[in-house]
């Protein structure tokens with residue numbers, strides 16, 4: 202049945218996004234962009250089952266729906282898989298994509314498959330390069346010889362989003378900080394706007410709590426006060442504290458190693474050398490707590506807001522709390538500051554006394570600083586976007602000894618990544634390829650070298666939500682200028698795993714940058730997603746799935762055993778999106794039984810109808826029961842519709858199964874009263890079952906559409922895919938007078 206329905210959909214072209222015309226609501230449902238790993242996992246099945254149900258629902262209501270995605274195909278996972286298999290990453294990526302698309306089709310996901318793209322395609326990464334140049338020109342990308350997160354195992358720098366609790370996102374080894382020239386994305390100019398917009402997103406009602414929480418967490422907003430502190434030689438330093446009532450109790454000032462004025466405070470050559478060592482020697486991320494984090498006394502001091510001299514101390518601890526700023530150290534009320542004070546001899550013995558929480562009994566008297574101003578700091582900060590790997594978007598920059606780094610002219614894009622590079626896991630094949638490296642300087646014409654770092658795939662992802670909104674044939678010329686963009690964007694809903702918060706945060710930043718640069722001026726608020734639903738992960742046997750634990754659930758095997766609809770229904774039914782889904786066979790048994798019962802019940806009802814003649818007296822006798830059935834149907838439909846609108850698919854599925862119970866209950870009551878169903882009863886029951894099947898289409902489309910066709914509904918997408926507006930239960934003929 203599955204394959205036959207899928208053929209019908211393909212022949213009808215159900216999933217093609219219509220040309221966005223006027224008069225219809227346009228709905229872009231954006232699913233997550235899978236890595237080309239080669240296999241869908243259960244998290245994908247969860248993601249796409251939610252998004253697909255919503256897309257089918259909106260189509261069923263007559264809206265113009267775009268449900269499209271592309272593969273996040275560059276990056277380390279593909280490169281490492283290619284190394285293991287000794288084949289070029291481009292081939293591996295193509296194989297994986299084909300396989301995963303096959304899996305998606307077997308599950309019946311209604312993507313516009315003609316719009317699928319790969320971030321590693323030339324036509325695609327040409328625009329990643331364009332984005333790089335656009336941001337570079339606006340000073341939102343810069344090169345700095347700076348501290349970056351580095352993974353020894355993967356031999357690569359990492360974006361901040363790839364570091365989880367001080368560990369590499371991929372290999373989970375501890376990450377350390379080193380110093381090397383790298384490219385940065387400057388996000389700080391837009392942090393305040395991201396902050397300001399979050400309540401707007403919330404009031405729109407289409408962002409769920411989980412996704413909003415990730416945006417707040419990544420932003421890391423701290424409110425407090427700031428004070429200007431003067432040194433005896435006239436230099437001045439602005440320091441922040443969240444403890445606004447206790448600023449006068451400050452004992453020292455903590456300076457980020459990335460503070461914009463760091464050089465002015467570290468002038469002593471010996472201290473400077475020590476700072477350099479602190480930055481380049483690298484320290485373990487795990488040492489980032491106040492008892493062991495590196496600290497460096499600059500020897501300088503400033504006048505404290507409550508009198509006395511405050512030593513100026515450099516430590517990365519301030520970054521982890523308030524970003525690249527300066528902060529007052531107030532040991533009397535702050536635990537971390539107390540631990541630092543204990544390690545600083547200049548602070549004095551009382552600096553290290555047990556801190557008292559603000560407002561605690563016997564705690565310190567408030568000592569606000571009279572000159573303090575209200576202030577806010579954000580922990581989110583610029584991050585590295587380049588890496589020393591060959592499977593990535595080449596950075597469109599040429600290094601010339603005379604001119605320095607020179608952007609590649611836009612007319613020379615794309616800078617093509619050689620398709621045959623075969624990484625070995627050591628070094629960087631791009632750097633070892635003279636054809637790629639040796640070029641003319643676009644500025645002076647002299648001999649120059651191409652940048653051999655590539656862009657981290659996090660950079661590609663900054664705009665992975667854009668291409669699906671552009672017809673494939675127009676992408677070469679009009680990726681950021683096509684008129685359809687203004688029609689589909691912002692996306693009505695993003696559905697993604699809750700580990701996507703960092704991607705979304707940075708996509709929101711880049712949208713604002715592209716609004717200010719011109720192409721996205723039509724998105725005045727600079728928000729790419731009007732709505733966002735994050736879901737938790739899928740685990741099994743109470744644990745994260747892993748080959749090592751042998752508890753990996755394979756979607757292919759499930760589909761082969763139970764059929765696509767059962768798997769989709771079970772994944773949706775088993776847990777609400779905000780809850781971790783602990784996969785069990787119970788859910789698929791439940792879903793399978795429900796679908797089987799619905800199938801046989803509907804067919805029995807159809808058969809009964811063939812044999813029943815109208816009987817007015819019998820009809821009159823059970824009219825009150827049919828009335829009741831009609832009310833149940835009206836009620837059920839209203840609830841299911843509201844659930845799907847809110848993307849609470851688990852509730853929708855529960856209400857569908859409940860409505861089925863009510864329909865069965867109706868039959869029982871009629872049989873109890875009259876011994877068997879009359880024609881009017883069977884007609885009402887069939888109408889109720891048709892209604893039920895219609896609400897089931899978004900969740901179990903193969904079974905639901907087959908049921909509708911069996912019940913005599915027309916094959917066309919407008920007929921079988923139509924979402925019911927009202928419960929169409931026939932009213933019984935008036936009893937004969």
Ligand SMILES: [Zn+2]
Pocket residue numbers: 352353354355356369370371372373374
């Ligand atoms: Zn690693």
Ligand SMILES: [Zn+2]
Pocket residue numbers: 601602603604605642643644645646647649
């Ligand atoms: Zn030059």
